[in-house]
Amino acid sequence: MSAASPPLPKALAALAQQQSFAAGDRVFRAGAAARHVHFLVQGQVRLSRFGRQGEAVVIHAALAGEYFAEASLHSERYHCDAEVLQPALVASIPSSALRELLQRDAEFAMDWVAILSRQLRETRARVERLSLKGAAERVRHLLLTEGKGPAHRFTLRGSVKDLAAELGLTHETLYRTLAAMEQQGVIERRATTIALRGGR
Amino acid sequence: MSAASPPLPKALAALAQQQSFAAGDRVFRAGAAARHVHFLVQGQVRLSRFGRQGEAVVIHAALAGEYFAEASLHSERYHCDAEVLQPALVASIPSSALRELLQRDAEFAMDWVAILSRQLRETRARVERLSLKGAAERVRHLLLTEGKGPAHRFTLRGSVKDLAAELGLTHETLYRTLAAMEQQGVIERRATTIALRGGR
DNA sequence: CGTCGCATTGATATCGCTCAAATCCGGTGG
């Protein structure tokens, strides 16, 4: 996926404006005019929306080397907040320039289609995960679909609390579930990774 | 979105092979080699995967005029089953031909990017919906994001039972929730539509 | 050293799931 955080393609780098953000900043807010597509050069950004009670709903967590708000290319406004979790360097590409590049450069267009397709598949996997009933099932699904290698080892990005939000669980429930699964020998936890263990 | 189910673009029609399916058929199954992208000319198709206990998880419900398995363009195999709900006419476009067309036709590439972007936004909306806690909140979110017009009127496709699956709820819970919301005057139900009513 | 946020565990409440049953409706065949 992102072995060593792929760089911004040169064709785009020329069009982009880079900007630094501190943790807690917003790259953009929901409702703002969507005039740029963004590429996260470094750091961590979380896209979320807020329910009526102010509960944050995490739409997507972007890692270094990923685009975010790509779907806003064909949208008038941003539909979520982009909150900076880790000090970030963001390259912002004007939508109009990107659109033009898509028209002009067939190869780039192919790459862009591939990026969107991947995002779509990942998001669908997440829908599938959230549709599962039990907390343990969701954890298992996460490991099976996002874990690397034969043991399906999954590396946490951020805190367990963040993971809980991504899984649609409270952090308490996730802690308990992880503890129970480890107790039962279903998973193995190390510093910042979780892996499946043979059985069941 | 799909006022009267948009047709298959001519450029693609030439490349596609059309085939009819009866309700209950599978257009493809999970694990099969993904050599085609599909366009639903008519009918209804549901993309789903199955958990260990055989619980169907609905990934996507395709309507007439929509592509499905678009993300498989860059994937070796299908990741879900495509089950025909209503007798369907499906146009299957070889992945290789589609890829070639993307290279050759910049305008089509733009359209394709737009289609993927839309799907991505819709799927993210669904993630957001599934992350909400209460059944009523999910219904409200559905109406707010997918309902048309000022009253956010939403037209059911298929049964209430199907909707329950899409919302990640059991049909019993959804029936009860809808009844309660109507009782409270939050929503208004008609034949096959649900709409929000002003108040709280 | 004090504070803040994450991690962890306990107790309780609540919501949605499960099992169950009755009704309704469209379609089918006699």
Next chain:
DNA sequence: CCACCGGATTTGAGCGATATCAATGCGACG
């Protein structure tokens, strides 16, 4: 035309899983 059937719809009762509220430890950071 009517009896029958299967699936959708609807409502009931009880249980269990997860949310919620609460308390404590712990490490980072100023």
